[in-house]
Amino acid sequence: MNIIPKFMYGTAWKEGRTSSLVTTALNAGFREFDTANQRKHYFEAGMGEAIQAAIVAGQVYREELFIQTKFTYQRGQDHRLPYDPAASLSKQVEQSFASSLEHLHTDYVDAYILHGPVAQRDIYPEDKEVWRAMELLHDQKIARTLGVSNVSLQQLELLFEFAKVKPKFVQNRCYAVTRWDSDVRRFCKKNDIIYQGFSLLTANQQVLTSGAIVKLAEKYKTGAEQIVFRFAQQIGMCPLTGTSNSEHMKADLASAQFSLTAAEMTVVENTGV
Ligand SMILES: NC(=O)c1ccc[n+]([C@@H]2O[C@H](COP(=O)([O-])OP(=O)(O)OC[C@H]3O[C@@H](n4cnc5c(N)ncnc54)[C@H](OP(=O)(O)O)[C@@H]3O)[C@@H](O)[C@H]2O)c1
Numbered sequence: 271m272n273i274i275p276k277f278m279y280g281t282a283w284k285e286g287r288t289s290s291l292v293t294t295a296l297n298a299g300f301r302e303f304d305t306a307n308q309r310k311h312y313f314e315a316g317m318g319e320a321i322q323a324a325i326v327a328g329q330v331y332r333e334e335l336f337i338q339t340k341f342t343y344q345r346g347q348d349h350r351l352p353y354d355p356a357a358s359l360s361k362q363v364e365q366s367f368a369s370s371l372e373h374l375h376t377d378y379v380d381a382y383i384l385h386g387p388v389a390q391r392d393i394y395p396e397d398k399e400v401w402r403a404m405e406l407l408h409d410q411k412i413a414r415t416l417g418v419s420n421v422s423l424q425q426l427e428l429l430f431e432f433a434k435v436k437p438k439f440v441q442n443r444c445y446a447v448t449r450w451d452s453d454v455r456r457f458c459k460k461n462d463i464i465y466q467g468f469s470l471l472t473a474n475q476q477v478l479t480s481g482a483i484v485k486l487a488e489k490y491k492t493g494a495e496q497i498v499f500r501f502a503q504q505i506g507m508c509p510l511t512g513t514s515n516s517e518h519m520k521a522d523l524a525s526a527q528f529s530l531t532a533a534e535m536t537v538v539e540n541t542g543v
Contacts (some may be wrong), residue, residue, distance in 0.1 A: 273336045273380065275302040276503065277523060280468060280512040281317050282306075288316030291514055296324050298519035304441075304466075304510055306340035306385055307370045309350035314339060318374040318422070325375075338381040338439075339370045341400060342418065346385060359396055363403035381439055382413035386420035393428040405435045417441060417466075422454045430461060441466040441510075446474045446542025450505070459506060468510040470498050477542045486534060496525035501538040504530055 279300040284291050292303065303321070306312045322335070324330050341363050342356055353365035373376060382404055388396045402450035407413035417439030418429060440458055444451050451467070454517060458465045477483055478494040487494045499522055502509040511522045530538065 273302070273334075273507045274464065275336045275338075275380075275466070276468065277499070277526070278302040278304050278336070278338070278508055278510045279519075280304045280510040281313070282311050282511075282512060284315070284316070284514065285313055287514065288313040289320045292320035293323070294516050295519055296329065299331075300519065301330070301334055302336035302338070302508075303372075304338045304341055306383075307352040307366045307373070308340065308342040308347055308385065309352070310346070310348040310378050314370060315373040316363070316414040323377040332376060336380045336418075337374055337376060338383060338391060338446055339374065339379055340383040341366050342385040343396075343400075343447065344497055345388075353392060359399045360403040363400055363407070367407055371412070378412045378414060379406070381415045382407060383416050383417040383419050383441060387418070387425050387429070391422070391424065393425055393432060397429065398432060401429065401433060408435045415439065416470065423456070423457055426454060429541070430457075436461070436502065437463055439464050439466055441468060443467075443469045444474055444502075446477045449539060449543055450502070450507075455505070455507070462534050464508055465506070466508045466510060468512075470502060470509055471495055471511075474498065474542060480541050482537050482541055486530070486538070490528050492525070492528070493521060496521055498537065499525040500528060500530055501535060505539070509534060 279295040281288050297540050303317060305313050305314045305317045325332055352369040353362035384400060404416050408416055415438035416435055418437050421439040421440060436464055440454060440463055442451055444453060453463050483494045483497050486497045499509050
């Protein structure tokens, strides 16, 4: 069964607390998890440990979970590389992926993400080599879907054209000032790609305190954070939250329990522009 993620728990910057926070997130009800084989910012093995413990305890089945990880170029890593830097990029993808499976105690991932193209503009031969290697993992059914992160519309268009296995996910930092990445989201919608938004709160602090959002939070007896997450879901996005607070975890998931009207959606869409 293919799960379409609705609200993902992100595990960046949690270091030694990764395992216990993933356990807390599982207990709060999260079933969709994001990591990367990039020890500089993520502790992938910590996430794997918590997931394995939950499966062994009979709390969840692997099939109920959506596990997503990433391939990160060397320039995004520190010295703790999950591959041989002297190997070809295709080999690096193979090695990084094999190490991810080991960290995550699984024999497949639900989504495998290219953490970001090699440069800010365009798609380079390096990206093409990496994508082809990712497609091989997809062909073997060990990477169920593929995706790309930190892309501009121009890069997404180029990658989409090149790809034999089309990206199913885009994961981007989502700024309200760009109408919540509207250009990229429009392309995603047209091409059956699910947009995952991160830093929805941290990149949009001014939105959280704006009068319009505060008023909506009062109306729905919730926090400004949940208004942003609800907006994201209703507009077709899969939001990520990286909270370390169990009450925030529950409150964030509860944002699925109310609906903004069409007029309110427009208000939120234009806040920050
Ligand atoms: N692809 C990429 O390059 C990339 C880059 C960055 C992040 N990501 C992914 O996205 C995930 C989320 O990152 P993020 O930047 O959105 O979040 P984040 O940096 O983990 O932070 C959310 C912040 O908002 C605070 N917060 C306050 N109230 C909250 C509430 N009700 N719900 C949630 N947070 C609340 C949190 O504090 P409390 O802990 O006190 O709640 C925390 O400080 C990461 O863990 C990672 O998986 C991907």
